[in-house]
Amino acid sequence: MDQRERTRHLLGLALLLLILLLVILGMYQVDRQWQRMGDMQKVMEEQAEDLRRIRAAVQGLEDRLREGVAVAGAGDDVDGNAEDGERVPPAFRRAAAAAALPDYARGDWLVRALPAGPSTLTPLVSTDAYASEVQQYVLESLLVRDPDTLEWQGLLARDWSFSEDGLTLTFELRRGLKFSDGEPLTAEDVAFTYRFIMTEAIAAPRQRAYLEKVERVEALGPHRVAFTFAEPYFNSLALAGGMSILPEHFYAPYLEDPEAFNRSRGLLLGSGPYRMPDPRGWRPDQGRVILERNPRYWGPVPPPFERLVWRVIENDSARLTTFRNGDLDVYTARPREYRQLQEDEGLTDRTRHFEYMSPAAGYSYIGWNQRRNGGPTPFADARVRRAMSHLTDLDRLVDEIMLGYAEPAVSPFNPRSPQHDPDLEPYPYDPERARTLLAEAGFEDRDGDGVLEDPEGRSFEFDLIFFQGNQDTRRIVLFLRDLYARAGIILNPRPSEWSVMLDRLNRKDFDAITLGWTGGVETDVYQMFHSSQTVSGGDNFIGYENPELDRRIERARATIDEAQRMRLWHQVERILHRDQPYTFLLRNQSLVFVDDRIANLEKTRLGLNLGVVPMEVFVPADRQRYTR
Structure with missing residues (x-):
């Protein structure tokens, strides 16, 4: 009897658990249905708004035709390509070629990880590469570089020309451009973007530093905009063509309350292939960034993925575990991991791996703060900075920590660029020379x-100070601590969260900090080393000032002739090499594993095309994993 009672009790308990499980599954399904219904309602509302706009535009067109007014551009294609006789603009040809592949399919998600969460996604206010990675899919510029030739191609602009004196650059915009909320993108938005950046109350000192060469930006009509430069500038096409265009109707209200903009965390709306589900509502504590396909995207090739997702995973081991589990599509490995993972058959069977160094590859460095608390630091003396570079054994860093997947950095200029003076070499490891320099600067072991x-x-x-989530940086710092100790210098490692590092940078509250800069095809170092950029929020956060360098940078920026400009950049580089405002560390190769389901991957001159926009990678239908 007792046994039967126990059996009935267990059966009853199992039945209750089954019912509970079914209820939970039912609730989950209902929640998914509500989510889908919410998404459908959102799409229907957007479609209704688009229809209202179309009706208004048609009515306006009919009114103008009845009045006998000529309608310029009425025959243009919606993507703005009919006027220049091209089926697909050059900027979209690689994406169009991908869309023509037999296994091409739209849909699915692309899921990546960020080793640190952006503190803000608001353009101009954001300062880190992680925010820029997200913004490139939402904001668009007038021009983009071809990933293979590195030549400029029209994106929002279909054509451009210089005046005879080279001071005015005029762009012709494509017809039918739209922001993701359906509002048209016109030349007025381009002019507004310039005015917004140049407003002193807006926290955009870095962008203002670049745009100070521009005297004015004028809309000459809905599809024509002119940039007039106060003086010749070598990088004028890249400067004007690369400016991310902001919608005036969305950002203009913040001119009345700049502090609200400066404090914001998720004000992000643009014309790109993807958009924020809520362009005002993202917060850093969400632990991820999600972009959805822009249903109103103006481009001739629709974006391939339904969503782009970045998960914030600060721990290196946790990122690798998540990638192993198939919950990430991309994993950037550390050198030791990269070697080990290539021996992991279970991983290599379902992934591809790539190693490369693009011409835009940046460099890591130690920045020596020269002024703190209103006075000079020991690093204000160039002899001390040179000594620190002589105590930094770059060859051992490359061999022992990076396993050869890096090279010593000489300066901010890429060694493969004509900006670099080939006669300059990295500072050699030379403890004796370092001791001599330190003694000249007044540093001796006075008490034995x-x-x-x-x-x-x-x-x-x-x-x-260094970012606590990067294990390679931690190993480099600990390695340097031992090297410096042999010379009688005490280095205290201070691992820090990313947001804390950025805050201390802005307040210039540090002794030394190790970070990295991204690179470019031709790098303008005004932002980092010109003395005018020691202002609050500027990127010369180490307080380095050299009037001779300032003059050389200014001359180089104003020199259009390439051969002459390269000679000036060589002079700039020699001054930086002599002064060592940074101890230039390494240029690292990218070591990347990508899930096999991602198709059409290839290396370009800019690196792996995984980050190319317009997007040209996709997931074939039979490999798709996510559904909405």
């Missing part, structure tokens, strides 16, 4: 304890 002291008896001791 093995630590250098200044003339006032203060120990040569400093904190080095």
